[in-house]
Amino acid sequence: MSGKLLSPDELEAALRAIGAERYHNLHPFHRALHDGRLNRAQVQAWALNRYYYQASIPAKDATLLARLPTAELRREWRRRLVDHDGDAPGTGGVARWLKLTDGLGLDRAYVESLEGLLPATRFAVDAYVAFVRDRSILEAIASSLTELFSPTIISERVAGMLRHYDFITPETLAYFQPRLTQAPRDSDFALAYVKEHARTPEQQQAVLGALKFKCGVLWSMLDELEYAYVNPARIPPGAFRPDAA
Numbered sequence: 001m002s003g004k005l006l007s008p009d010e011l012e013a014a015l016r017a018i019g020a021e022r023y024h025n026l027h028p029f030h031r032a033l034h035d036g037r038l039n040r041a042q043v044q045a046w047a048l049n050r051y052y053y054q055a056s057i058p059a060k061d062a063t064l065l066a067r068l069p070t071a072e073l074r075r076e077w078r079r080r081l082v083d084h085d086g087d088a089p090g091t092g093g094v095a096r097w098l099k100l101t102d103g104l105g106l107d108r109a110y111v112e113s114l115e116g117l118l119p120a121t122r123f124a125v126d127a128y129v130a131f132v133r134d135r136s137i138l139e140a141i142a143s144s145l146t147e148l149f150s151p152t153i154i155s156e157r158v159a160g161m162l163r164h165y166d167f168i169t170p171e172t173l174a175y176f177q178p179r180l181t182q183a184p185r186d187s188d189f190a191l192a193y194v195k196e197h198a199r200t201p202e203q204q205q206a207v208l209g210a211l212k213f214k215c216g217v218l219w220s221m222l223d224e225l226e227y228a229y230v231n232p233a234r235i236p237p238g239a240f241r242p243d244a245a
């Protein structure tokens, strides 16, 4: 499908419309998480699976960084690596995510081993990393644009989880606070980039397709969490079992 050439602002509106329709804040598992309808084991399963997403983001950003053609772009993108990996042991977003899994009572070595992952988590996250590796730079940058919508979901999540779960504290949710400033900074850059560089109908459709793909990555991770851990729970063989942890 080619379609007509959109103005940069029409392209932005089309991207935002995709988020309004497809972002994972609309998924029933997220609604249940934020509204306090999950038990501790189900929150554990969410955090354990999301760990793989968090831990893979810097690898995804490193593959893109290596392909970026200018120092200016690389300088912008390398900040993301520092945000996630930190610049010393124990710092950065992945380390802060492990504070969440610690706080939920999960064994750190077990989380990091990835042994308890749901198969669909692995498929979805690996597909995202491969997409960013294999597609055009424009599509790779566009696929990060779900972050346009993440500050809203993160604010809802932090407020909702603190209100509803007695096993959640502000310290365990420390991961999310810096994201409220990092995500808008990152997505402002990515949005300006795609608005400037998607100059043909084909490129614009590719950008829109990249965002739809990414929404599907996030959505499908929640689909399997719901299938596996919400009654009637159908946990795949080998995946995290709360009763056995």
Ligand SMILES: O=C(O)c1cc(C(=O)O)c2c(n1)C(=O)C(=O)c1cc(C(=O)O)[nH]c1-2
Binding pocket: 057, 093, 143, 144, 145, 146, 147, 150, 153, 154, 179, 218
């Ligand atoms: O909590 C969330 O719902 C959420 C969503 C997303 C996203 O929309 O991809 C990211 C994050 N968090 C996040 O913490 C994060 O570091 C991040 C990086 C990226 C990316 O695609 O590069 N997305 C996200």
